[in-house]
Amino acid sequence: MKILLLSIGTRGDMEPFLAVGDLLLGEGHEVGIVMPEQFRGLAEEVGLQFFSLSEKFLELLETSAGRGIMGQRGGKLRRIGQLFSLARHSMQLQKTLLIQQEEAINAFQPDHIFYHPKCLFGRLWGMLHPGRAAVLSPIPNWLHPVRQYPHIAFPQSWGQRFNRWTYGFSNGMTALMGARMLKPFRANYPALTLSRSAILQHMKQEERVLYLVSEVLFSQPDYWPPQAKVVGYLERPKTGQWTPSDALLEFLENHREEPILFVTFGSMVNADPVRTTEVIIAALQKLGVPAILNVAAGGLVRPDDPPPNTLWVDDIPYDWIFPRVFGVVHHGGSGTTHTTIKHGCASLVVPHIIDQFFWNQRCADLGVGPLGPPIKRLTEENLTALLGLLLGDSTFRANAQLLGRQMKEEGFQREALL
Incomplete structure (x- = not known):
């Protein structure tokens, strides 16, 4: 046919x-x-x-x-x-x-x-x-x-x-x-x-x-x-011929005993990516949490002097990295939301447009993460508080892992x- x-x-x-x-x-x-x-x-x-x-x-x-x-x-x-x-x-x-x-x-x-x-x-x-x-x-x-x-x-x-x-x-x-x-x-x-x-x-x-x-x-x-x-x-399957860099493998090994966060806004751009990046870096540094940040379409900007405990990537298969991190800060696209939960990651959604507000609310309703702020209202203060909650409340990841197992059987x- x-x-x-x-x-x-x-x-x-x-x-x-x-x-x-x-x-x-x-x-x-x-x-x-x-x-x-x-x-x-x-x-x-x-x-x-x-x-x-x-x-x-x-x-x-x-x-x-x-x-x-x-x-x-x-x-x-x-x-x-x-x-x-x-x-x-x-x-x-x-x-x-x-x-x-x-x-x-x-x-x-x-x-x-x-x-x-x-x-x-x-x-x-x-x-x-x-x-x-x-x-x-x-x-x-x-x-x-x-x-x-x-x-x-x-x-x-x-x-x-x-x-x-x-x-x-x-x-x-x-x-x-x-x-x-x-x-x-x-x-x-x-x-x-x-x-x-x-x-x-x-x-x-x-x-x-x-x-x-x-x-x-x-x-x-x-x-x-x-x-x-x-x-x-x-x-x-998206991994295909992709292979992880030595820097990525070293970062994961160095922080294997810590909860690593992955930050990505996928295909989304925003009004001020430099300010958005600064807000995220400040919150991560305040909490001292290691993070991998995906520049992707330009929603984030790689700094000239990356702070410690961060690794910056341009593109990475989610089905490879998500099983290796604790939680994901993302825009709430349908595919990203599904893949995040399928691999048992806690989620913090920062919605930009359209259906992302639905998935933000849905993630909160499912108990896989707190309700996130829209990109316009993202600040160092609210992001620090929400990341602290994401990392400190073990039920978010436990719920995601339970739902992830159900999705794989579905x-x-x-x-x-x-």
Whole structure:
């Protein structure tokens, strides 16, 4: 079978699709993947046929507005202005991305498509080919209501009635924007009605959605419709040909009797990475705890004169390092959260955007770490206190280890894919 995967976003949005592609490829299917050009190497590493999307999507996140939103820079009015600026540029880019998605689909001629919720053309194709497409979502509170949590676009819950409203509002806006963006393609698909109401009806009643999250961390609500299903967490081996440096092995050996922390913000950037780095260093030094800090996409900055008890890395496979550390300070991306708990690490989440606020609350609810501050409110004082709590309360790591064992036994519901 010819299967095409479509995803847009940061690396956290790519990894679930790469994992599914790796699984399907191993079963003998012909698998293609449509992703931003920056991830070509990852797709080719897995062995998937690659179709490129514009680099400009990720480049938007590096703009002043992008960094401001992820770093929560300024007051509400300023952030609203940043959001409108980013949305304006994103709308212009979306036209290009839609054309590229259509071209990839026409070139590959798939039998089946799996697409990220942000890939509008995947939804169009699914409406045109009933039963041959499905959404893959790495986030549980995106399309179908979860009573105790709001839609990912809303960082705070104000009760079940408010939470339910957030899903209706967000899905309605998604359908409206979809109708507007897909309007230029209507002539190409005369059999389809691409109005807001038609798209919304498809989303609510027909669109099959597979949530790539662990039921250990999020149990499927019994009030969800039959076309929505939590199928478990799937990750591909990332260590591959990677080997640890002598400096990394020496650091782990020198601190083998101490609780080592790993600090990473993954693909997230922020408004002031220098200040963020200074805050984290100050808290670590005050507590005297050894830490490995991952510079990654630029959310942290490697100092010219690294302080003692710290090791700075640019990229490191989480499935290799997490079993070797006590706890992880991270941004709360879905993949990072799953991998952290799967390997029994205590967690302190410093959320930047969107679903990270959900995972921050979920980690606290599961008892694997204290509730962390958003990146905008991260200070030396609150980080020192929270790290002290993370290290001093043994129940956080014990809970993570228990949940991690359950996740390893859980498995992935492969039969739900096709």
